Amino acid sequence: MGNTDKRNKLNEEVFSYQTTKDKTVFIYWTGKLIKVLKGKAAAKFLANADSAETEEDIQLLLAKATGNFKRGNEKRSL
Numbered sequence: 001m002g003n004t005d006k007r008n009k010l011n012e013e014v015f016s017y018q019t020t021k022d023k024t025v026f027i028y029w030t031g032k033l034i035k036v037l038k039g040k041a042a043a044k045f046l047a048n049a050d051s052a053e054t055e056e057d058i059q060l061l062l063a064k065a066t067g068n069f070k071r072g073n074e075k076r077s078l
Contacts, residue, residue: 013055015062019046027062035066 018026025037025045037045045065052058 013059015059015066017049017062027066029066037065041065 014030016028016031018028019042020026023038023042023046025042026033027035027037045061048061049058052061
């Protein structure tokens with residue numbers, strides 16, 4: 001991963017995903033659904049996730065798939 005995760009946020013494993021039978025991918029951030037991938041995007045993500053070597057690599061793939069959804073003003077629920 002190199003310099004990609006300078007603040008080590010991906011080590012906390014804040015992203016998770018779930019795949020359905022029809023190969024739809026639901027991506028979650030701290031338990032909240034933030035993105036749904038279907039079709040070619042889902043197939044590409046699943047292929048990359050299958051070839052990922054570590055959990056950090058999968059976290060990076062999930063972060064890239066979600067795009068720039070965080071702006072820094074999100075509040076964590078208690």
